[in-house]
Amino acid sequence: MSEPRAGLRTTPSQTVGPFFSSGLVWEDGPFVVPEGTPGAFRIGGTVYDGAGVPVPDAVVETWQADPDGRFDHPDDPRGAVRWKDFRGFGRCATDPDGRYSVLTVKPGPLPVAGGGREAPHLDVSLFCRGMLVRLVTRIYFPDEEANATDPVLTSIDPARRATLVAETAPPGTAPFGYRFDIHLQGEHETVFFDL
Template identity: 35%
Template structure:
Protein backbone atom coordinates (compact mmCIF):
# COMPACT_ATOMS: atom_id res chain seq x y z
CA UNK A 1 0.00 0.00 0.00
CA UNK A 2 1.32 3.39 -1.00
CA UNK A 3 1.96 5.62 1.92
CA UNK A 4 0.37 9.04 1.87
CA UNK A 5 3.10 11.57 2.41
CA UNK A 6 2.72 13.62 5.54
CA UNK A 7 2.26 17.35 5.25
CA UNK A 8 5.03 19.05 7.17
CA UNK A 9 3.86 20.76 10.34
CA UNK A 10 4.97 24.14 9.05
CA UNK A 11 3.01 23.69 5.83
CA UNK A 12 -0.06 22.38 7.69
CA UNK A 13 0.08 25.45 9.95
CA UNK A 14 0.40 27.75 6.96
CA UNK A 15 -2.56 26.17 5.16
CA UNK A 16 -4.66 26.38 8.31
CA UNK A 17 -3.66 29.95 8.88
CA UNK A 18 -4.53 30.91 5.33
CA UNK A 19 -7.91 29.19 5.59
CA UNK A 20 -8.57 30.92 8.88
CA UNK A 21 -7.49 34.25 7.45
CA UNK A 22 -9.80 33.79 4.46
CA UNK A 23 -12.71 32.86 6.69
CA UNK A 24 -11.99 35.69 9.12
CA UNK A 25 -11.66 38.17 6.27
CA UNK A 26 -14.92 36.99 4.76
CA UNK A 27 -16.79 37.25 8.03
CA UNK A 28 -14.92 40.38 9.09
CA UNK A 29 -15.84 42.07 5.83
CA UNK A 30 -19.46 41.03 6.23
CA UNK A 31 -19.54 42.40 9.76
CA UNK A 32 -17.85 45.63 8.71
CA UNK A 33 -20.43 46.16 6.01
CA UNK A 34 -23.26 45.89 8.55
CA UNK A 35 -21.89 48.56 10.87
CA UNK A 36 -23.37 52.00 10.40
CA UNK A 37 -21.15 55.08 10.64
CA UNK A 38 -21.77 56.86 13.91
CA UNK A 39 -23.28 60.32 13.87
CA UNK A 40 -20.40 62.64 14.81
CA UNK A 41 -20.52 64.72 17.97
CA UNK A 42 -20.67 68.47 17.53
CA UNK A 43 -20.65 71.43 19.84
CA UNK A 44 -23.86 72.34 21.63
CA UNK A 45 -22.99 75.98 20.97
CA UNK A 46 -23.50 78.87 23.36
CA UNK A 47 -27.29 79.01 23.05
CA UNK A 48 -28.57 75.92 24.83
CA UNK A 49 -31.66 77.28 26.60
CA UNK A 50 -31.00 78.74 30.03
CA UNK A 51 -34.73 78.86 30.69
CA UNK A 52 -36.69 76.13 28.97
CA UNK A 53 -40.18 76.97 27.76
CA UNK A 54 -43.13 75.45 29.58
CA UNK A 55 -44.37 74.14 26.23
CA UNK A 56 -41.87 71.47 25.16
CA UNK A 57 -43.98 69.25 22.89
CA UNK A 58 -43.02 68.06 19.41
CA UNK A 59 -44.70 70.99 17.59
CA UNK A 60 -42.44 74.04 17.76
CA UNK A 61 -44.55 76.09 15.33
CA UNK A 62 -47.09 77.02 18.01
CA UNK A 63 -46.83 77.97 21.66
CA UNK A 64 -49.51 76.83 24.08
CA UNK A 65 -51.82 79.72 24.96
CA UNK A 66 -50.90 81.80 21.89
CA UNK A 67 -53.13 82.01 18.82
CA UNK A 68 -50.41 82.63 16.22
CA UNK A 69 -48.01 80.39 14.29
CA UNK A 70 -44.24 80.75 14.00
CA UNK A 71 -42.89 82.58 10.98
CA UNK A 72 -40.96 80.64 8.35
CA UNK A 73 -41.09 77.48 6.28
CA UNK A 74 -42.72 74.61 8.15
CA UNK A 75 -40.70 71.40 8.19
CA UNK A 76 -41.24 67.99 9.73
CA UNK A 77 -38.09 66.21 10.93
CA UNK A 78 -38.42 62.48 11.37
CA UNK A 79 -35.99 59.63 11.81
CA UNK A 80 -34.75 56.94 14.16
CA UNK A 81 -32.14 56.54 16.85
CA UNK A 82 -30.08 53.43 16.03
CA UNK A 83 -27.05 51.60 17.34
CA UNK A 84 -24.11 50.84 15.08
CA UNK A 85 -25.69 47.51 14.09
CA UNK A 86 -28.79 49.27 12.82
CA UNK A 87 -30.98 48.19 15.73
CA UNK A 88 -33.50 50.77 16.99
CA UNK A 89 -32.91 52.38 20.37
CA UNK A 90 -36.28 52.76 22.12
CA UNK A 91 -36.79 55.22 24.95
CA UNK A 92 -33.93 57.50 23.94
CA UNK A 93 -34.48 61.08 25.10
CA UNK A 94 -34.02 63.69 22.40
CA UNK A 95 -33.76 67.41 23.07
CA UNK A 96 -33.97 69.79 20.13
CA UNK A 97 -33.23 73.51 20.07
CA UNK A 98 -32.65 75.95 17.23
CA UNK A 99 -32.78 79.52 15.97
CA UNK A 100 -35.98 80.95 14.56
CA UNK A 101 -36.54 81.79 10.90
CA UNK A 102 -34.51 85.01 11.33
CA UNK A 103 -31.53 83.19 12.81
CA UNK A 104 -32.21 84.33 16.40
CA UNK A 105 -32.12 82.10 19.48
CA UNK A 106 -34.33 82.73 22.46
CA UNK A 107 -31.28 83.15 24.67
CA UNK A 108 -30.06 86.18 26.65
CA UNK A 109 -26.54 85.91 25.20
CA UNK A 110 -27.65 86.03 21.57
CA UNK A 111 -26.94 89.55 20.33
CA UNK A 112 -28.32 88.93 16.85
CA UNK A 113 -30.43 92.04 16.08
CA UNK A 114 -33.14 89.91 14.43
CA UNK A 115 -36.32 89.93 16.54
CA UNK A 116 -37.56 87.03 18.60
CA UNK A 117 -40.67 85.22 17.39
CA UNK A 118 -43.20 84.99 20.26
CA UNK A 119 -44.98 82.14 18.47
CA UNK A 120 -41.89 79.98 18.08
CA UNK A 121 -41.24 77.41 20.79
CA UNK A 122 -37.52 77.06 20.08
CA UNK A 123 -37.02 73.92 22.21
CA UNK A 124 -38.66 70.51 22.38
CA UNK A 125 -38.06 67.10 23.89
CA UNK A 126 -39.47 63.60 23.43
CA UNK A 127 -38.68 59.91 23.83
CA UNK A 128 -38.22 57.57 20.87
CA UNK A 129 -40.88 54.89 20.45
CA UNK A 130 -40.41 51.10 20.44
CA UNK A 131 -38.90 51.30 16.94
CA UNK A 132 -36.50 54.11 17.87
CA UNK A 133 -38.56 56.66 15.91
CA UNK A 134 -38.98 60.35 16.63
CA UNK A 135 -40.71 63.27 14.92
CA UNK A 136 -40.71 67.05 15.34
CA UNK A 137 -42.66 69.77 13.58
CA UNK A 138 -40.76 73.02 13.38
CA UNK A 139 -39.58 75.72 10.97
CA UNK A 140 -36.38 75.88 8.97
CA UNK A 141 -33.96 77.98 11.02
CA UNK A 142 -32.30 80.97 9.44
CA UNK A 143 -28.59 81.40 8.89
CA UNK A 144 -26.82 83.86 11.21
CA UNK A 145 -23.38 85.45 11.63
CA UNK A 146 -21.26 84.00 14.41
CA UNK A 147 -20.43 87.58 15.36
CA UNK A 148 -23.07 90.15 14.31
CA UNK A 149 -20.48 92.93 14.68
CA UNK A 150 -18.32 91.22 12.05
CA UNK A 151 -20.69 89.28 9.77
CA UNK A 152 -18.06 87.38 7.81
CA UNK A 153 -18.52 83.90 9.18
CA UNK A 154 -22.17 82.94 8.74
CA UNK A 155 -23.46 79.69 10.17
CA UNK A 156 -25.71 77.70 7.84
CA UNK A 157 -29.19 76.64 8.91
CA UNK A 158 -28.89 73.83 11.46
CA UNK A 159 -30.72 72.18 14.32
CA UNK A 160 -29.12 71.07 17.59
CA UNK A 161 -29.89 67.63 18.99
CA UNK A 162 -28.99 66.15 22.36
CA UNK A 163 -29.57 62.39 22.62
CA UNK A 164 -29.37 60.31 25.81
CA UNK A 165 -29.87 56.54 25.78
CA UNK A 166 -28.81 54.36 28.72
CA UNK A 167 -25.07 55.10 29.16
CA UNK A 168 -24.71 56.88 25.82
CA UNK A 169 -24.85 60.63 25.26
CA UNK A 170 -24.49 62.43 21.94
CA UNK A 171 -24.74 66.11 21.10
CA UNK A 172 -24.81 66.82 17.38
CA UNK A 173 -26.22 69.14 14.72
CA UNK A 174 -28.44 68.44 11.73
CA UNK A 175 -27.80 70.36 8.51
CA UNK A 176 -29.92 70.90 5.42
CA UNK A 177 -29.10 69.58 1.94
CA UNK A 178 -28.12 71.96 -0.84
CA UNK A 179 -27.03 74.80 1.45
CA UNK A 180 -24.04 76.69 0.02
CA UNK A 181 -23.07 77.86 3.50
CA UNK A 182 -22.42 74.28 4.61
CA UNK A 183 -19.07 74.11 2.80
CA UNK A 184 -18.02 77.47 4.26
CA UNK A 185 -18.82 76.61 7.87
CA UNK A 186 -15.90 75.87 10.19
CA UNK A 187 -17.92 73.64 12.50
CA UNK A 188 -19.33 71.64 9.60
CA UNK A 189 -15.90 71.30 7.96
CA UNK A 190 -14.35 70.06 11.21
CA UNK A 191 -16.33 66.82 10.86
CA UNK A 192 -14.04 63.89 10.16
CA UNK A 193 -15.21 61.30 7.68
CA UNK A 194 -18.38 61.53 5.64
CA UNK A 195 -20.33 64.71 6.22
CA UNK A 196 -23.45 63.06 4.82
CA UNK A 197 -24.04 61.68 8.32
CA UNK A 198 -25.17 65.11 9.52
CA UNK A 199 -27.17 66.20 6.47
CA UNK A 200 -30.89 65.42 6.47
CA UNK A 201 -32.63 63.98 3.41
CA UNK A 202 -35.73 65.53 1.92
CA UNK A 203 -38.29 62.77 1.35
CA UNK A 204 -41.72 62.64 -0.24
CA UNK A 205 -44.37 64.20 2.01
CA UNK A 206 -46.90 61.88 3.62
CA UNK A 207 -50.65 62.61 3.41
CA UNK A 208 -50.65 64.19 6.88
CA UNK A 209 -48.13 66.89 5.87
CA UNK A 210 -49.76 70.27 5.25
CA UNK A 211 -49.35 71.91 1.82
CA UNK A 212 -46.09 73.81 1.48
CA UNK A 213 -44.34 71.96 4.29
CA UNK A 214 -41.27 69.76 3.80
CA UNK A 215 -40.51 66.36 5.29
CA UNK A 216 -36.91 65.58 6.20
CA UNK A 217 -35.43 62.30 7.40
CA UNK A 218 -32.48 62.19 9.78
CA UNK A 219 -31.28 59.02 11.48
CA UNK A 220 -29.03 59.32 14.53
CA UNK A 221 -26.53 56.49 14.97
CA UNK A 222 -24.99 56.05 18.42
CA UNK A 223 -21.45 54.69 18.50
Protein backbone atom coordinates in the same frame (compact mmCIF):
# COMPACT_ATOMS: atom_id res chain seq x y z
CA MET B 1 -15.74 54.49 56.53
CA SER B 2 -17.76 51.72 58.10
CA GLU B 3 -17.95 48.22 56.66
CA PRO B 4 -21.29 47.04 55.23
CA ARG B 5 -23.28 44.83 57.56
CA ALA B 6 -23.22 41.10 56.89
CA GLY B 7 -25.53 40.14 54.02
CA LEU B 8 -25.80 43.69 52.63
CA ARG B 9 -24.10 44.76 49.44
CA THR B 10 -23.34 48.14 47.96
CA THR B 11 -25.78 49.20 45.27
CA PRO B 12 -24.02 48.94 41.89
CA SER B 13 -23.54 52.09 39.85
CA GLN B 14 -25.72 52.30 36.75
CA THR B 15 -25.99 54.20 33.52
CA VAL B 16 -29.18 56.02 32.64
CA GLY B 17 -32.04 53.53 32.66
CA PRO B 18 -35.39 53.40 30.89
CA PHE B 19 -37.02 55.10 33.88
CA PHE B 20 -35.39 58.46 33.14
CA SER B 21 -37.91 59.57 30.51
CA SER B 22 -40.54 60.38 33.13
CA GLY B 23 -38.65 63.57 33.97
CA LEU B 24 -37.62 64.51 30.43
CA VAL B 25 -40.69 64.04 28.26
CA TRP B 26 -43.69 66.35 28.13
CA GLU B 27 -46.75 66.51 25.87
CA ASP B 28 -45.88 69.59 23.78
CA GLY B 29 -42.15 68.86 23.72
CA PRO B 30 -41.98 67.97 20.01
CA PHE B 31 -43.48 71.34 19.01
CA VAL B 32 -40.80 73.98 18.43
CA VAL B 33 -43.63 75.93 16.77
CA PRO B 34 -47.39 75.38 16.98
CA GLU B 35 -49.30 73.37 14.36
CA GLY B 36 -50.31 75.64 11.47
CA THR B 37 -47.25 77.91 11.68
CA PRO B 38 -46.39 79.12 8.15
CA GLY B 39 -43.40 77.19 6.80
CA ALA B 40 -43.57 74.54 9.54
CA PHE B 41 -42.47 71.00 8.76
CA ARG B 42 -41.54 67.85 10.63
CA ILE B 43 -38.02 66.55 10.83
CA GLY B 44 -37.60 63.08 12.21
CA GLY B 45 -36.02 59.70 11.85
CA THR B 46 -34.90 56.68 13.81
CA VAL B 47 -32.26 56.31 16.50
CA TYR B 48 -30.18 53.14 15.98
CA ASP B 49 -27.72 51.41 18.29
CA GLY B 50 -24.35 50.03 17.16
CA ALA B 51 -25.94 46.83 15.87
CA GLY B 52 -28.46 48.75 13.75
CA VAL B 53 -31.36 48.01 16.12
CA PRO B 54 -33.81 50.87 16.82
CA VAL B 55 -33.52 52.41 20.31
CA PRO B 56 -37.04 52.57 21.83
CA ASP B 57 -36.25 54.71 24.88
CA ALA B 58 -34.08 57.59 23.72
CA VAL B 59 -34.85 61.29 24.00
CA VAL B 60 -33.87 63.67 21.19
CA GLU B 61 -33.60 67.40 22.01
CA THR B 62 -33.24 70.16 19.45
CA TRP B 63 -32.20 73.80 19.92
CA GLN B 64 -32.23 76.24 17.04
CA ALA B 65 -32.40 79.82 15.85
CA ASP B 66 -35.57 81.23 14.32
CA PRO B 67 -35.77 81.95 10.55
CA ASP B 68 -34.10 85.31 11.19
CA GLY B 69 -31.11 83.60 12.83
CA ARG B 70 -32.01 84.64 16.38
CA PHE B 71 -32.22 82.43 19.45
CA ASP B 72 -35.07 82.58 21.95
CA HIS B 73 -32.59 83.46 24.68
CA PRO B 74 -31.91 86.74 26.54
CA ASP B 75 -28.17 86.49 25.82
CA ASP B 76 -28.61 86.61 22.03
CA PRO B 77 -26.91 89.92 21.13
CA ARG B 78 -29.08 90.38 18.04
CA GLY B 79 -32.19 90.93 20.15
CA ALA B 80 -35.41 89.12 20.86
CA VAL B 81 -37.02 86.52 18.63
CA ARG B 82 -39.74 88.14 16.53
CA TRP B 83 -41.61 84.95 15.68
CA LYS B 84 -44.85 84.47 17.62
CA ASP B 85 -44.89 81.28 19.70
CA PHE B 86 -41.40 80.25 18.53
CA ARG B 87 -39.82 78.26 21.34
CA GLY B 88 -36.58 77.22 19.64
CA PHE B 89 -36.40 74.08 21.75
CA GLY B 90 -37.92 70.67 21.09
CA ARG B 91 -37.81 67.36 22.91
CA CYS B 92 -39.16 64.05 21.66
CA ALA B 93 -38.94 60.55 23.08
CA THR B 94 -38.48 57.75 20.59
CA ASP B 95 -41.40 55.38 20.12
CA PRO B 96 -41.15 51.55 20.40
CA ASP B 97 -39.65 51.50 16.88
CA GLY B 98 -36.98 54.08 17.74
CA ARG B 99 -38.66 56.92 15.81
CA TYR B 100 -38.80 60.59 16.79
CA SER B 101 -39.98 63.81 15.15
CA VAL B 102 -40.26 67.51 15.92
CA LEU B 103 -42.39 70.19 14.29
CA THR B 104 -40.24 73.19 13.46
CA VAL B 105 -39.30 75.84 10.90
CA LYS B 106 -36.00 76.21 9.09
CA PRO B 107 -33.57 78.34 11.10
CA GLY B 108 -31.70 81.24 9.58
CA PRO B 109 -27.92 81.37 9.21
CA LEU B 110 -25.84 82.40 12.22
CA PRO B 111 -23.03 84.95 12.32
CA VAL B 112 -19.55 83.67 13.16
CA ALA B 113 -17.04 85.64 15.21
CA GLY B 114 -14.64 87.37 12.83
CA GLY B 115 -17.11 87.32 9.93
CA GLY B 116 -18.78 84.63 7.93
CA ARG B 117 -21.85 82.58 8.70
CA GLU B 118 -22.86 79.14 9.86
CA ALA B 119 -25.34 77.36 7.61
CA PRO B 120 -28.85 76.85 8.99
CA HIS B 121 -28.83 73.87 11.35
CA LEU B 122 -30.39 72.34 14.44
CA ASP B 123 -28.26 71.57 17.50
CA VAL B 124 -29.15 68.13 18.84
CA SER B 125 -28.65 66.39 22.19
CA LEU B 126 -29.40 62.71 22.59
CA PHE B 127 -30.05 60.84 25.84
CA CYS B 128 -30.62 57.11 26.23
CA ARG B 129 -29.88 54.16 28.45
CA GLY B 130 -26.34 52.94 28.48
CA MET B 131 -24.90 56.46 28.27
CA LEU B 132 -23.56 58.45 31.18
CA VAL B 133 -23.59 61.76 29.31
CA ARG B 134 -25.59 63.14 26.40
CA LEU B 135 -24.37 62.95 22.83
CA VAL B 136 -24.28 66.19 20.85
CA THR B 137 -24.58 66.56 17.09
CA ARG B 138 -26.07 68.85 14.46
CA ILE B 139 -28.61 68.52 11.67
CA TYR B 140 -27.87 70.46 8.49
CA PHE B 141 -30.28 70.82 5.56
CA PRO B 142 -29.42 69.31 2.17
CA ASP B 143 -30.57 72.28 0.10
CA GLU B 144 -28.27 74.92 1.62
CA GLU B 145 -25.43 76.41 -0.43
CA ALA B 146 -23.98 77.71 2.86
CA ASN B 147 -23.11 74.11 3.85
CA ALA B 148 -20.04 74.39 1.60
CA THR B 149 -18.58 77.18 3.77
CA ASP B 150 -19.98 76.34 7.21
CA PRO B 151 -16.97 76.34 9.58
CA VAL B 152 -18.20 73.38 11.63
CA LEU B 153 -19.39 71.19 8.78
CA THR B 154 -16.27 71.82 6.69
CA SER B 155 -14.07 70.86 9.67
CA ILE B 156 -15.47 67.30 9.50
CA ASP B 157 -13.79 64.60 7.40
CA PRO B 158 -15.54 64.83 3.99
CA ALA B 159 -16.35 61.11 4.13
CA ARG B 160 -18.34 61.65 7.36
CA ARG B 161 -20.11 64.96 6.62
CA ALA B 162 -23.17 63.23 5.20
CA THR B 163 -23.96 61.89 8.70
CA LEU B 164 -24.84 65.48 9.68
CA VAL B 165 -27.03 66.31 6.67
CA ALA B 166 -30.73 65.45 6.69
CA GLU B 167 -32.41 63.95 3.65
CA THR B 168 -35.42 65.51 2.00
CA ALA B 169 -38.36 63.31 2.94
CA PRO B 170 -39.79 61.30 0.04
CA PRO B 171 -43.11 62.41 -1.48
CA GLY B 172 -46.13 61.01 0.33
CA THR B 173 -44.56 61.28 3.78
CA ALA B 174 -46.14 64.66 4.57
CA PRO B 175 -46.01 66.47 6.89
CA PHE B 176 -42.38 65.35 7.05
CA GLY B 177 -39.98 67.72 5.35
CA TYR B 178 -36.71 66.02 6.29
CA ARG B 179 -35.45 62.70 7.60
CA PHE B 180 -32.44 62.43 9.91
CA ASP B 181 -31.48 59.05 11.33
CA ILE B 182 -29.07 58.93 14.27
CA HIS B 183 -26.60 56.03 14.49
CA LEU B 184 -24.94 55.71 17.89
CA GLN B 185 -22.10 53.49 16.66
CA GLY B 186 -21.11 51.30 13.76
CA GLU B 187 -20.40 51.78 10.09
CA HIS B 188 -22.86 54.69 9.70
CA GLU B 189 -22.14 56.33 13.06
CA THR B 190 -23.34 59.91 13.24
CA VAL B 191 -20.63 62.50 13.93
CA PHE B 192 -20.87 63.58 17.58
CA PHE B 193 -19.10 66.56 19.12
CA ASP B 194 -16.99 66.49 22.28
CA LEU B 195 -18.22 69.50 24.26
